[in-house]
Amino acid sequence: MSSRKRPGQRPTLEAVARLAGVGRGTVSRVVNGSPGVSAKARTAVEAAIAELKYVPNPAARSLVTSRTDSIALVIPESESRLAAEPYFSAVIRGVSTELADTEMQLLLILVRNQRELDRLTRFVEAQRVDGVLLVSVHRDDPLPAFLEKMQIPTVLAGRRSPGEPLSHVHSDNLGGAAQAVRHLLGQGRRAVATITGPLDMDVGRSRLQGWRDAHLEAGGRRADESLAVSGDFTEEGGRAAMRELLERRPDLDAVFAASDVMAAGALTELRERGRRVPADVAVIGFDDSIIARHTVPPLTSVNQPSEDLGRAITRLLLDEIDDPSRPRRQLTLPTTLVHRLTT
Amino acid sequence: MSSRKRPGQRPTLEAVARLAGVGRGTVSRVVNGSPGVSAKARTAVEAAIAELKYVPNPAARSLVTSRTDSIALVIPESESRLAAEPYFSAVIRGVSTELADTEMQLLLILVRNQRELDRLTRFVEAQRVDGVLLVSVHRDDPLPAFLEKMQIPTVLAGRRSPGEPLSHVHSDNLGGAAQAVRHLLGQGRRAVATITGPLDMDVGRSRLQGWRDAHLEAGGRRADESLAVSGDFTEEGGRAAMRELLERRPDLDAVFAASDVMAAGALTELRERGRRVPADVAVIGFDDSIIARHTVPPLTSVNQPSEDLGRAITRLLLDEIDDPSRPRRQLTLPTTLVHRLTT
């Protein structure tokens, strides 16, 4: 009853070393897969580890290596979007998948208000993660700059602007939007309107630009800007935008909405105004989310590979953690138009 | 160029102590809000902390306290459900909200296959979290028992069976289902069918039981079991179940589906079979998710407070971490019927 450790105590490196008849250093080398261990020693250590069910203490390791073996996924979004958009869960799934054959852990951080922002700040300052994934960035978002200043490896899903210097991955928003609008124009639609996303986000601006580009390349003439109304990615916003559009341009015969959620709102408004879809007005959304399959009629939509995006940002981040001096990289993921019944 | 620390090095307790002219112990006490520090010392320390921008090193702290200040949210679900059901994001939001005025961090762990399960096991064994939230448990899920064996504070969202010994919070599945069916019966519907959830989950069984109970209490007679077909919470499953039901009992005039997603599938099938909703067949779903608002017609559904559920499990877990000897608690959250146009 003297120096007996209380039972249930987890075995330490030391204990493994003693049992295997080697020194601490050797056990550490085996555990970390370092070279320079004889086969004999390795076997003995492995046996001891198995017998004691040894699991390294991450805190002790972290203390000396100052790695944490975890990354944070930061979602700076208001309640509503997180609730409504399957985009985020898809990204989470992708991240998780990519992490699966790593020992890295995923911390999820929602930043919905100042309080949570402060919390994130403290968190990053305490170096509780090796890197940060930032999903959904706004143009004037202070977070990317903060992370850059903290010198912590960071990868964005999306970008602040086309010149984004940080590593990031984004969907081909411009191309996807252009393809959608091109399709509408190709159907012979004369007045193709658009409900944009928030214009303080690159997604919003790029999809709008895609709408413009398609017009330019088709008719060789500019898009009529009175056919563009901005939304906020919410359903009610989409609906309000549709109302406005209808008032402004009763002659419109097609709408490209920058998100499915907004397209759903637009559909509701169109139905209430007695416009038939697609006979009178064709509609295309963006995201190809579950909502697109459930609107009536089912919504034609631009698919973006959200889960792949999650995987991609994770891969970039892991690389960057591995070698922080590595140059920043940017990736654009392809989108595809999924045809349903609103066109 | 001798013992100079490399610049950018974070300040330590020691540094703060030196600057404040006190001992390490005192600084530690201030940082941790322990009592027994004179106002003078406290002020000096706080000034030094501010000046050096000191942030405690969590690894060092964790090493000695063997607390990690983080909890894990474990979601053991197949791809499809996570993708389709807003339930999970709502729970996540609730958890995050409840954690907001804590210094606890949230680790998100998806367990979709054996590989990820092993990873979780190692993870828990390494004691990388102070507690675990387990969302969506199946009757024969090995996870709860494993966590219990590991003696780690655990709270379930849902339960394995009505006798669940672990702390848990669940919606009033039985009551909610009964209320829905009662409503249908009250409308004068004669043959109220049900599409159940997976029967290896308590949610599935309880909602089925609610359907039975409502029949019993209404007519005083048993529900006709030929009117119950089991689904798997997927849309396609709901659709298949509806098809089966229609074949079995062409006379049915109402359906209670144990989830909105399945109800959506059922609606599709009904439409294709030419049954009018709600004229010929009334439909009620469960979850009151975003999908319910987008089906045509909009779906009457049983609302369960998923976000509150997230908050509740978190609160229970924090309490249990605080005092592991605390008796297990169970909570049932109320559901409400939200009327839309399918009834």
Add this chain to the structure above:
DNA sequence: GAGAAAACTGGGAGCGCTCCCAACGGGTTG
């Protein structure tokens, strides 16, 4: 104003690990 109690304070010990260096042994080489 002496003695005792209470309120504070400093710093040693130690958490479990990685890093690194000195030491060891056996095989080569000139």
Add this chain to the structure above:
DNA sequence: CAACCCGTTGGGAGCGCTCCCAGTTTTCTC
């Protein structure tokens, strides 16, 4: 046969913190 080399090994030092105890100072009590 001495000098050397290389693969392997053990273990000291130290990461930054909390815990705790032995002082030291202040306050209280009679």
